[in-house]
Amino acid sequence: MRKTIFSLFVYLLITAGAALMLLPFAWMVSTSFKTRSEVETWPPKWTSKNFSRTWDVKVKLSRSSAGGIDWKGLTLREALVLSRTEESGNILSIQIDDDPVYRGTMVLSLSDNFSYLAGKLDDSQFKEFSQRLLQRDLPEQIGKLISSSKNAEEFFSNFFAMYLYGSEAILDRRNYISQLEKTIETSLNQAETFERYSNRLPEEYKQEYIEMISDGKKLLNERLSELSILKKGSVAILQTDEISMIDKSLKNTLNILQSNELFENLKDNALMRLYKARVISPVEDLLNLIEVYTFVREYFKSVQIQKADTRQIVFSFLxxxxxxxxxxxxxxxxxxxxxxxxxxxxxxxxxxxxxxxxxxxxxxxxxxxxxxxxxxxxxxxxxxxxxxxxxxxxxxxxxxxxxxxxxxxxxxxxxxxxxxxxxxxxxxxxxxxxxxxxxxxxxxxxxxxxxxxxxxxxxxxxxxxxxxxxxxSMKLLQAPDFVKNVRLKQNQTIEIELNNVHPVYLEDDNYTLRVNFSFAEMLANIFHNYVTAWKSAPFGVYYINTAFVSTVTTILEVIIAAMAAYAFALMNFPGKNLIFALFLGTMMIPGEVLLVPNFITISKLGWIDTYYALIIPWVVSVFAIFLMRQHFLTLPRELQDAARIDGCSHFRFLWTVVVPISKPVVITSALLKFVGSWNAFLWVLIVTNKDKFRTLPVGLQTFSSDVGTIYNQLMAAATFSILPVIVLFLFTQKYFIRGIARTGLK
Incomplete structure (x- = not known):
């Protein structure tokens, strides 16, 4: 019973060790199927959405439409020409804020309450709106925007760009809340300063003045704590409900601060006017930014009266x-x-x-x-x-x-x-x-x-x-009447060409994107990284070079090592043991020490960017000689004596008798050499400059650069690079184990 439990424990330990050793390889294969975003996701997952028939893709509006030109593919010369000649049309640009989409049927859905304005807003309507807007206490930049805009569409486009787009957007939550915090903190500091000036008021108002400032400070601190939470959010721009919350909170604060009877009684007092200018007015300015945006947005929504005949834009790849x-x-x-x-x-x-x-x-x-x-x-x-x-x-x-x-x-x-x-x-x-x-x-x-x-x-x-x-261009399967054409640029930017609709009237909607895949398209997604990795560099050439160099190096090493091992094991000559000891001594020298002298030698011979440099320096292995010698020493001497009696030469005896019965150790040496040559990186990188002579390990550096590493494609390339070695080991593992186990045994 005890023996059974011990055996079971040993088996479990071995199984756990094997699983632990295979874990990195399994993770490499798993990563090779993932998308770029999944590689960068924490905590990491073993699965991938590439195995799914449907993707829900995150999108956001983009205001950088370039009229359909693939600028990334242009030379500088062509970019200079096209930047002057291209005219942008009515394009609604939607950025895929997710992994690129390379295939499938894409369904872009509009919100349930979607509406738009056909054509353009009438000039008289815009003039009336402008006059109403100018009657408000406008920030300086908004006043300039109204005067410089030629029509409503230009004004709305620039207005919303100012408020909602870019890192300097007014309603960027970090920008606005930081400005709000700074303003309230400044008002609090000013309020503390004003506390010291109560002696400038008539005696009957001093206590009321102190209480007013104390209550105001308390209220401002409460608002600061309440609104600072909005600095954190899932999206960069403040949302409608958050804007409403800020508007309501600041209005209540200002109403309370100015509802004190002291303001009415001392409205002509210089100190009270200064208090309002230093403490209250900065907060009013921030509220005004919100109120102007709300006013323009409500009017903008009110003019959009048309309803779409369908709320989906469905398109697929041509x-x-x-x-x-x-x-x-x-x-x-x-x-x-x-x-x-x-x-x-x-x-x-x-x-x-x-x-x-x-x-x-x-x-x-x-x-x-x-x-x-x-x-x-x-x-x-x-x-x-x-x-x-x-x-x-x-x-x-x-x-x-x-x-x-x-x-x-x-x-x-x-x-x-x-x-x-x-x-x-x-x-x-x-x-x-x-x-x-x-x-x-x-x-x-x-x-x-x-x-x-x-x-x-x-x-x-x-x-x-x-x-x-x-x-x-994409194949348009279903769309509202105002959609003329759809394009997908760089697999990440959806450009919707509009018919008689200005894009600004569609930029205020919330869009959702779903991509559906057929079974064949799902398989293409699964192996997308492998196909892309293969096309990223001439891996066909790398494969041929690697196989050729590894095969030739292995064959030459086995031949040379077998002859040297035979000499050291079965022949007698002066200084044999000393020479063999010197051979073993070379194994103590780190390979990196030999890189420079070997490179100089190869350069002098003119072998840079040739197969000679990849093969000749590595056809002799002291370890292979040692491994074969130790095995040859275990062979019965009677075999050699019988061969001599029959008149067999050393050369014939080696290849017709010794090598065939030493198959496990020969295959072990060959396998070790083949794997080492297949995985060689540093030497190949040093002595080759052209893809024509480079091998797979050097090709893997294609996916790493100063700006980062494309891990999913790197893992895919690494997987198909080591696959031949794994297959080779699976077929030769019994010889490998037998050769190691029997080496040195009598």
Whole structure:
């Protein structure tokens, strides 16, 4: 019985130890399926929403719509051009404040009491509202806003931006409550100062004055404690109920502070007027900010009288075929030069993927070919420099409605045009560089090249805009009448193109987003990190390099180690034991000490960025020699004697007798070497600079940078990187265990 209990305890201990050892690997695999936000969530969870068929996604309104351009994908040159030419339309921009959405059917729901205003607010209505607003005691910035706004929509947009958006928003809870705390504390300090001036009042009012200040201080302290709690909240902006609470609290406070009979009796007293100005008026100013916002918001709500025919906007992702068809339609509606049109059609027949970049490359190649006979050392570099300079000047040209340099007769005419303008430093430097480039070749050839280049830049920018709009376009399945189109930019910004509705009339609603996935889409979500990680770097090349280097290194090491071990175990020669001791001594030298001399040697041989550097230094392993020697010593001497009698050479005896019967230890040595070579990082990083020769462990650093680490993709890459090693170990574990167990036994 006691023996059974002991055995059970041992088994439980072994099971717990195995589970503990497997825990990091299990956590790595679990993390590889998670989204970015789930990795950063505390406390951590083993599960992931990627295994769910429905996501509830957090969203917030964004006021940074850019008219549908994918700015992240633009070069500096194209950004400079498009920033001047793009016109923003009626776009409602909603930011996904959650993990990006890459697939599925998205359902954007409006609130139950949703309403909006079709068209624009009548000018007469806005004028009447403005007059009513100006009759109030307005903060200075609001008065300026009314006078500078051309229409109601511009005023409402800027007003709500001032109050609700950005880190400096008036109703940002930290900003407003901090200002409230500071104001009340200042009023309390002022009240303490005023306590000392009671002797300036008639005798019959002194006691009442002291009591008034004492009660006022007590009331202000209570309000400070009551409202300071609002500094903490789940959202940055104060909510409607919180604003109402502040409004009610401050009004009650001011009513109580000013309801004292002393104010009425001494309303002309200088001390009481000063008390009101120093203690009460600052609190009134804060309340006024709230009251102005409430007044404008209530009017803003009152003019929104239309109701939506449906309160859901349902849209899904377009297939590649649908995107290609839409791209053809968009391109057919735009005008390109004949040459560019031909290149676009040619590239469309090949593939629509990265169309603007591929068209630009073809245009550049044609330009290189046309001007390759010029007496310039590197025509490619020269053309790229000229493109960069023209891009710097494109902003000014676009502002002046100049779409082509053909509008100038010559280079000199263009310079005259710029002389009449007040240029910033960047433009002046660009003109200087342009002048230097023009001196390299004749003015006529230079001008011809500049005209072609500028036209190419303009047309590629136009093509990129169209391509970006198509790639971001979504299939609209259900929507209210005012929704014209929906785009999803960077998988995180929903842009709703509106029809006859200004976006400001939709920005006051609360939106909720739900994403539904089919079974196939759910599987795509589960393995999304693996696909993304694989595409983040040339992991196909890394896999081939790693497998090749590991296999070749392992084979060469086994051959060399087997021959050396045989010599040390079964052959006699002078100094054998001393040499073997020296071999073992090298194992005491840390590998890091050898990095510099090995690198110098490899550099001298010219092996940097070659397979030689990855293989040759690591084909000899003293540990493998030691492991095989210890096993070879256990072999019966009669085998060697019989082989000698039969005339067998050392070489033949080694490979036909010794190695086959030593299979476990040979496989163990090979497995240890293969795993070590597969996981090698530092040496590969040092001796390689190109992806062509790098291996998987070095490729994993793709997901780490100065700004942080993408842990979910890193874990996915690590998982598919070590998978071959795990599979190999599962098939060879019996040899591995047998080889370790039998080494050194007689």
């Amino acid at each position: 297939s590649k075929k649908e995107k290609d068809q839409l791209l053809k339609e968009y391109l057919s509606m735009e005008h390109f030069s004949a040459d560019v049109e031909k290149i676009i059609q040619f590239q469309m027949n090949q593939s629509t993927e990265s169309l603007p970049e591929n068209v630009e490359k073809l245009l550049d190649e044609r330009l290189y070919e046309e001007f390759k006979s010029l007496p310039i050392e590197n025509i490619r570099v020269y053309i790229q420099q000229l493109k960069q300079v023209l891009s710097s000047l494109s902003g000014i040209l676009s502002d002046m409605k100049i779409s082509s340099l053909d509008q100038f007769e010559s280079y000199e005419k263009m310079l005259e045009f710029f002389e009449d303008l007040s240029l910033n430093q960047t433009a002046q430097i660009a003109l200087e560089k342009l002048g230097n480039l023009s001196k390299v070749i004749s003015k006529d050839v230079f001008w011809k090249m500049a005209v072609i280049l500028y036209d190419n830049v303009q047309q590629i920018a136009k093509l990129r805009k169209i391509y970006s709009q198509v790639q971001n």
